[in-house]
Amino acid sequence: xxxxxxxxxxxxxxxxxxxxxxxxxxxxxxxxxxxxxxxxxxxxxxxxxxxxxxxxxxxxxxxxxxxxxxxxxxxxxxxxxxxxxxxxxxxxxxxxxxxxxxxxxxxxxxxxxxxxxxxxxxxxxxxxxxxxxxxxxxxxxxxxxxxxxxxxxxxxxxxxxxxxxxxxxxxxxxx
Amino acid sequence: xxxxxxxxxxxxxxxxxxxxxxxxxxxxxxxxxxxxxxxxxxxxxxxxxxxxxxxxxxxxxxxxxxxxxxxxxxxxxxxxxxxxxxxxxxxxxxxxxxxxxxxxxxxxxxxxxxxxxxxxxxxxxxxxxxxxxxxxxxxxxxxxxxxxxxxxxxxxxxxxxxxxxxxxxxxxxxx
Numbered sequence: 217x218x219x220x221x222x223x224x225x226x227x228x229x230x231x232x233x234x235x236x237x238x239x240x241x242x243x244x245x246x247x248x249x250x251x252x253x254x255x256x257x258x259x260x261x262x263x264x265x266x267x268x269x270x271x272x273x274x275x276x277x278x279x280x281x282x283x284x285x286x287x288x289x290x291x292x293x294x295x296x297x298x299x300x301x302x303x304x305x306x307x308x309x310x311x312x313x314x315x316x317x318x319x320x321x322x323x324x325x326x327x328x329x330x331x332x333x334x335x336x337x338x339x340x341x342x343x344x345x346x347x348x349x350x351x352x353x354x355x356x357x358x359x360x361x362x363x364x365x366x367x368x369x370x371x372x373x374x375x376x377x378x379x380x381x382x383x384x385x386x387x388x389x390x391x
Numbered sequence: 392x393x394x395x396x397x398x399x400x401x402x403x404x405x406x407x408x409x410x411x412x413x414x415x416x417x418x419x420x421x422x423x424x425x426x427x428x429x430x431x432x433x434x435x436x437x438x439x440x441x442x443x444x445x446x447x448x449x450x451x452x453x454x455x456x457x458x459x460x461x462x463x464x465x466x467x468x469x470x471x472x473x474x475x476x477x478x479x480x481x482x483x484x485x486x487x488x489x490x491x492x493x494x495x496x497x498x499x500x501x502x503x504x505x506x507x508x509x510x511x512x513x514x515x516x517x518x519x520x521x522x523x524x525x526x527x528x529x530x531x532x533x534x535x536x537x538x539x540x541x542x543x544x545x546x547x548x549x550x551x552x553x554x555x556x557x558x559x560x561x562x563x564x565x566x
Contacts, residue, residue, distance in 0.1 A: 233417050235410030237560040239538075242408050246419045338511060359544060359553050363414075367542065367558065369534060378534050383542065383558030385412040 217339050218312050219305045223279045225358060226253050229389040232287070236382040249287025249297070251386065256280040262302050262320075270318050270330060272306055280304040305333070317343060349373060362388035392514050393487050394480045398454045400533060401428050404564040407462070411557040424462025424472070426561065431455040437477050437495075445493050445505060447481055455479040480508070492518060524548060537563035 229252050236245035256263055263280045267273070284300040299321070307315035314334040321329075331345035331352075340357040353369045366384040371377060404427050411420035431438055438455045442448070459475040474496070482490035489509040496504075506520035506527075515532040528544045541559040546552060 231417070233412045233414070233419065235412070235419060235421075235558060237408045237410070237558075239408070239560055239562055242406070242423060244408065244410060244421045246410075248417060336511070336513060338517075342513075359546075363553050365542065365544075365556060367540065369540075371534075378538050378560075381540060381558075381560045383410060383412075383556075385414055385553075385556045387414060 217335055219307055219315065219333070219335065219341075220279045222335060222339075222341055223253075223255075223281055223305070225361070226364070227255055227281070228253060230364070230386040231389055232285070232384050232386045234287075234382055234384040236380060238380055239378060246290045247287050247297070249285050250389070252284045254282050254284075256282055256302065263304055266302055266304050266318050266320050269320075272304075272316075272318065276306050276309070278305050278307055317345075346373075350379075362390070392510055394482055394490065394508070394510060394516075395454045397510060397514075397516055398428075398430070398456055398480070400536070401539070402430055402456070403428060405539070405561040406564055407460070407559050407561045409462075409557055409559040411555060413555055414553060421465045422462050422472070424460050425564070427459045429457050429459075431457055431477065438479055441477055441479050441493050441495050444495075447479075447491075447493065451481050451484070453480050453482055492520075521548075525554075537565070 229250065232249045232251050234247040234249065236247065238245070258274065258277060258280055264274055267277065280303065282300060282302050286296060286298040288296060301319050301321045304318040305315060306318065317331040317333050319329050329345050329347065331343045333341060333343045335341050340355055343354040345352045351371045351373060353371060354366065356364060356366045358364045364386045366386065368382045369378050370380040372379065404425065407424045407426050409422040409424065411422065433449065433452060433455055439449055442452065455478065457475060457477050461471060461473040463471060476494050476496040479493040480490060481493065492506040492508050494504050504520050504522065506518045508516060508518045510516050515530055518529040520527045526546045526548060528546060530542045531539060533539045539561045541561065543557045544553050545555040547554065
């Protein structure tokens with residue numbers, strides 16, 4: 217599976233059930249949200265802007281997309297968490313199963329970020345994104361056409377410790 | 392990494408934080424538990440008994456172990472969930488990264504079970520165990536020497552649907 221196929225399978229609306237484990241405190245957090253993933257036109261302004269920010273040739277990109285989410289955490293039920301980010305894959309020219317993933321806003325910090333992705337022989341998408349004071353590692357895989365799972369780890373900068381681990385079950389909204 | 396190395400790294404006591412997602416109901420369950428994994432002597436009676444139950448030559452087994460757990464679910468805080476199971480790996484003779492895993496008690500049903508395991512190039516241990524009315528898929532991997540993660544899926548017998556997904560963060564007890 218290459219990145220274009222992986223994104224193609226991901227396009228749509230997903231109901232997400234997410235558990236966050238704060239390891240030091242053995243604390244649980246639960247989040248219910250809706251995620252929407254839509255394809256973007258490669259020469260749309262927001263995609264071209266992101267390429268320019270990172271100095272990437274727009275000819276090298278594949279299947280850009282926008283991910284939006286809206287959710288509720290059990291930490292503060294009154295607060296609705298929502299956001300949206302543009303993501304642009306840039307496959308390595310010599311190895312199409314891996315490459316860079318540009319995004320205009322990261323998970324761990326709200327600044328533009330560049331991650332390194334790799335899709336394994338088992339179809340698992342793995343993404344490493346370095347931030348100033350942390351590193352995020354994300355694994356996403358499909359259990360079936362309409363169910364995908366995501367494990368996200370926030371690690372210390374050196375990658376030795378894990379501060380937060382989260383698990384999302386994402387079921388496609390067919391309605 | 393082969394199965395002996397994987398089990399060697401797993402020996403010890405672990406504090407587990409587990410979230411269960413019941414997908415149809417978008418229900419969360421939280422479980423805090425202690426897991427203990429101890430090596431067993433290959434010619435101990437419990438190991439030989441399990442080999443005999445499954446008709447496996449005891450010469451072919453590698454690094455048998457016992458896993459015990461004691462935990463509390465937020466579904467019923469008064470109830471302490473505990474149990475113990477003997478596990479015996481039987482690597483394929485032609486491919487040491489995969490094989491059978493015998494156990495005297497399964498997760499999904501309390502009968503003896505045989506699973507098929509495989510350790511990928513990325514070090515992820517994947518186990519498939521068929522049961523009468525369901526199939527369990529488990530992935531376990533180490534983030535560091537003292538942190539491991541586990542994703543368990545309960546699938547319908549045909550493997551197309553996932554009824555329950557759970558995620559465990561396991562941190563080694565160093566005390």
